[in-house]
Amino acid sequence: MIETNVIAYNQGYLEYIDRWEKIRSFINNDIKKEEVWSRYLPLPFDGIKDLTPSQKARRQNFVKNARLMNVAQRTLSTMSGMVNSKANEEQLELSSGLEYLEEDATGNDVGLLELIYDLVEEVSGFGRAGLFVDASNDNTNVEVELGARILPYKAEQIIDWSEIMIGTKKVLSMVSLLEVEQNTAIGLVYQIRTLYLDGDGLYAVDVEKFLTQNTKTESMSTATYQPTAQGQRLDFIPFVFVGSRTNNATIDTPPIESLVDINIGHLLNSAETEESSFYLAPTGFVNIGNFSIEQFREANPEGIELGTNSIGILGEGGSFQYIQPQPSMLSKELMADKQQQMTAIGGQLINAFTPETAEAARIQKASDSASLVKIVNNIENAMLRAINYVAYFNGITTYEVKLDLDRSFAKQEIITSQDLQLLITGASVGTVAQETVDKAINSKFNFADQDQTLNAFDD
Secondary structure, eight states: OOOTTEEETOHHHHHHHHHHHHHHHHTTTTTGSSHHHHHHHHHHHHHHHOOOOHHHHHHHHHHHHHOOOHHHHHHHHHHHHHHHOOHHHEEEOOOTTTTTHHHOOSSSSOOOOHHHHHHHHHHHHHEEEEEEOOOOOSSOOOBBTOOOEEEEEEEGGEEEEEEEEEEEEEEEEEEEEEEEEEEEEEEEEEEEEEEOOOOOSSSEEEEEEEEEETEEEEEEEEEEEEOTTEEEOOOSOEEEEESSSSSSSSOOTTHHHHHHHHHHHHHHHHHHEEEEEHTTOOEEEEEEEEOHHHHHHHOTOOOOSTTTTTEEOEEEEEEEEEEOOOOOOOOHHHHHHHHHHHHHHHHHHHHTTTTOOHHHHHHHHHHHHHHHHHHHHHHHHHHHHHHHHHHTTOOOOOOOOOOOOOGGGOOOOOHHHHHHHHHHHHHTTTTSSSHHHHHHHHHHOOOOOOHHHHHHOOO
């Protein structure tokens, strides 16, 4: 839990942090860990403090045997891929003095377009990210020789912020960023980097390092530096918010959250289905006889167990009986319902090959792409601002930037399964050129290599 009395957190951050952590845990597959699972989903024997070995094993198997269909993660990857279908030179051109960003925008060999594609996933998933432009060297006033860098921050790292009015414009006056470093001697070191306008309205940075994430009681060091550009201090903070709806300090609702919630429910139903098949599908053996309560407890110290290879001992002088329970389809039906819901929200990967009407496909396509177009527009605008900051730090006054991200996904005509079947039939009787069929197949299934389309389907 966050200790709000120790480190300052923005109220908006506190309202969203649990939701961000839930999404992050799911798309990273961490939810398959029992300690993470228990935060969001029930487990057998919840509320019992002292579990028996068999109860602990049942809880572990409940999580382990669940089938994770991570539609949310695959949808985010697809959304990023949809923006990455144009050649690099068609999307980005930078003039002299800025071209190094194409190969290394962040200082750790992440190119500008790669950074943008990562942002598409981040903003589509969490509704928020940040870009910090810095030209300082190791938290000092010394500027780096190779030029300013664009450093990305996740929603969970932007822990506090404030704005002020200057004239008629709202201006960022402070933002605090949580960073984590790996120290070979002492392990993880947490760091809060606070960017702010001082009493003179000039940009300054405080950096405090400490050993515990939520407390400053083990503070290691504090540093302050005053970045300059072209020999002058800045009167603005070179930080840009990126949102799924707006590029301001207001937190946007995570676009993928509804899909994640349903996906988590689907995971629970999967666990219930697997457990019920283990405990109820196989025939159980029961020995019927006479037993006192004390004798029963002595013979069955952990109670009666169900499932494969289990046996219940109920007394002497009895006989074995076979018990075959009726199959339960409820969990499977719930899973099917959730798959339909995920498809409606945007997880069309689940049902990519199911025929649907052309009009339904076009409506779904328009709904899915509208949100992504907004996100792409916001990322493009935010990146242009960040590049302007880079140029300012580098002392470049005249420059050209071409940043035209791919939006063709919003314009593509839908090829439905029925359309495709008609084209294939036409090709088989010679009324449709095979090249037309190949292009349609590539459009529907997005083959990276169009040459493989014909070969794959001919085979």
